[in-house]
Amino acid sequence: MDKSLAVCIVTLSRMWAYRVISLWPGTLAVAFLGTLIGGSLVGIMARFGTGDLTAIVTDAYLHSVISFTLWQATLSTLISVGLALPIARAYARQSHFVGRRALITLMGLPMVMPVIVAVLGIVAIYGHNGVITQLMRAAGFTWSFGIYGLGGILLAHVFFNLPLAVRLLLPAWEQVPGESWRLASTLGMSSTQLFRFIEWPALSAFLPGALVIVFLLCFTSFAVVLTLGGGPGATTVEVAIYQALRFDFDPGRATLLALTQLALCATIALTMSRWLRSQPLTQGLQKGLRNRPDRNALLNRAVDVLLITLSALFIGLPIAAVVVAGLEGPLLRVILDSALWSATARSLGIALIATLTASVLALGLAMTARRLVLVQRRPGATDLVLLAGSVSLAVPPMVIGTGLFLWALITGTTEVVTLFLIALINALMVLPYALRSIAPVLIDSGRRHHKLCEQLGLQGWQRFRRIDWPAIRKPTAFAVALGSALSFGDMGVAALFDTSGAITLPVMLYHRMSAYRFDEAAVTALVLVVMSMILFWALDRIVGRWLS
Numbered sequence: 140m141d142k143s144l145a146v147c148i149v150t151l152s153r154m155w156a157y158r159v160i161s162l163w164p165g166t167l168a169v170a171f172l173g174t175l176i177g178g179s180l181v182g183i184m185a186r187f188g189t190g191d192l193t194a195i196v197t198d199a200y201l202h203s204v205i206s207f208t209l210w211q212a213t214l215s216t217l218i219s220v221g222l223a224l225p226i227a228r229a230y231a232r233q234s235h236f237v238g239r240r241a242l243i244t245l246m247g248l249p250m251v252m253p254v255i256v257a258v259l260g261i262v263a264i265y266g267h268n269g270v271i272t273q274l275m276r277a278a279g280f281t282w283s284f285g286i287y288g289l290g291g292i293l294l295a296h297v298f299f300n301l302p303l304a305v306r307l308l309l310p311a312w313e314q315v316p317g318e319s320w321r322l323a324s325t326l327g328m329s330s331t332q333l334f335r336f337i338e339w340p341a342l343s344a345f346l347p348g349a350l351v352i353v354f355l356l357c358f359t360s361f362a363v364v365l366t367l368g369g370g371p372g373a374t375t376v377e378v379a380i381y382q383a384l385r386f387d388f389d390p391g392r393a394t395l396l397a398l399t400q401l402a403l404c405a406t407i408a409l410t411m412s413r414w415l416r417s418q419p420l421t422q423g424l425q426k427g428l429r430n431r432p433d434r435n436a437l438l439n440r441a442v443d444v445l446l447i448t449l450s451a452l453f454i455g456l457p458i459a460a461v462v463v464a465g466l467e468g469p470l471l472r473v474i475l476d477s478a479l480w481s482a483t484a485r486s487l488g489i490a491l492i493a494t495l496t497a498s499v500l501a502l503g504l505a506m507t508a509r510r511l512v513l514v515q516r517r518p519g520a521t522d523l524v525l526l527a528g529s530v531s532l533a534v535p536p537m538v539i540g541t542g543l544f545l546w547a548l549i550t551g552t553t554e555v556v557t558l559f560l561i562a563l564i565n566a567l568m569v570l571p572y573a574l575r576s577i578a579p580v581l582i583d584s585g586r587r588h589h590k591l592c593e594q595l596g597l598q599g600w601q602r603f604r605r606i607d608w609p610a611i612r613k614p615t616a617f618a619v620a621l622g623s624a625l626s627f628g629d630m631g632v633a634a635l636f637d638t639s640g641a642i643t644l645p646v647m648l649y650h651r652m653s654a655y656r657f658d659e660a661a662v663t664a665l666v667l668v669v670m671s672m673i674l675f676w677a678l679d680r681i682v683g684r685w686l687s
Contacts, residue, residue, distance in 0.1 A: 165507025
């Protein structure tokens with residue numbers, strides 16, 4: 140009896156050990172994330188210590204910063220998504236015209252365009268001496284738009300988030316069954332009735348998610364507010380953290396602001412997380428926006444053309460301004476500057492390390508999620524894995540950077556570990572994009588091929604190379620390319636750790652703009668855009684063809 144019991148215990152122990160060991164990729168990824176984020180939070184709490192908590196309640200400056208952060212994020216979200224609704228409807232209603240695909244591609248450029256470069260283009264178009272101001276003066280009109288302050292922040296946020304919201308909302312029209320349009324045509328519904336009874340129910344599944352994503356992006360915006368804020372009256376929490384560490388060298392205030400940022404972002408993310416899940420919609424037998432009855436009405440076509448044209452000009456003009464200003468600047472002198480290429484090399488190294496780290500973490504989490512779903516029969520594991528990989532929504536990179544910066548100050552290793560820490564924090568920023576691209580495809584591939592792989596004894600590297608990689612190659616290539624471009628052009632954490640004024644290419648661009656060296660800044664911006672595009676294109680092709 141005792142022997143049987145011992146055998147049973149040993150068997151159960153081995154089974155439990157196997158179940159744990161088989162989950163090691165995701166376990167290591169979660170341990171890494173926990174160590175990095177937990178360590179940064181410990182650094183913040185250690186610096187805060189047992190300070191007077193009433194300072195949080197009575198600090199008038201903190202109140203003003205929080206109020207402005209929430210106010211600008213709310214306004215930016217309402218304007219961006221509010222404008223995106225009619226523009227997305229125009230693209231959906233005019234579903235077939237020459238150049239439609241190119242214009243939708245143009246909508247994706249702000250996603251990969253470095254923020255600091257886009258800000259330079261926005262200033263060139265809408266600034267005090269911008270193109271629009273000069274045209275208005277030439278026509279005899281007075282144009283006095285204040286680009287620095289709340290107005291400029293809202294304008295820049297709409298530039299970045301309007302196209303994102305359009306791309307997030309467009310799939311709603313693809314979910315509408317073709318039978319609905321045919322029935323609406325039979326009933327003679329007007330355009331208003333079509334929106335009320337057909338389009339709005341479909342949009343209700345996508346609109347909350349778009350609102351949440353845009354709000355969080357605007358809430359944690361850094362480079363836009365830093366360059367266009369215009370003073371203490373237009374400062375967000377992230378910018379206040381940067382100012383407290385870089386200009387005032389007040390770790391206590393930075394710690395207080397970081398804790399406030401953490402509490403606000405965690406509360407917002409947890410409160411709105413349920414709205415990030417799209418609701419299932421019934422698919423019809425036919426899809427066909429060509430069948431909608433209001434598509435060819437003259438007034439509707441005129442309104443759609445106007446909306447599409449204005450949105451394309453709004454997105455395209457700042458991008459064109461950057462290219463033109465860069466070509467007209469001291470191109471040769473800036474390109475031959477060795478400091479430019481040193482900063483470019485640092486940015487490239489940070490981007491590659493960050494993307495490689497994020498890709499490994501995403502693949503480990505995705506493989507563990509697939510095993511939990513298929514082998515251990517835990518269908519809710521996918522949501523848990525996506526939540527673990529999206530931790531940067533609740534713990535912003537600036538908060539993590541603050542904690543790690545405090546540790547570097549304590550240990551005196553600021554100069555040694557700077558680039559490595561920037562790369563790690565950028566990896567956390569890129570991880571949600573990589574994970575949401577890889578995990579669903581890998582799990583779906585597992586559902587289709589898991590039993591066959593078990594029958595053939597196909598495991599490990601051979602299974603990954605022959606079954607998994609062909610399925611995830613394209614989404615992985617896009618995620619790697621997008622993550623590298625985002626990390627290459629990111630300025631937030633690099634500006635926090637900067638001690639030389641030229642640690643990365645975006646930081647160098649910011650310092651040249653701050654020093655009013657706009658001709659050199661224009662050329663630097665052009666180099667930054669070109670390098671980002673080359674990096675995106677090269678990694679997309681290289682990774683997309685690896686082991687093909």
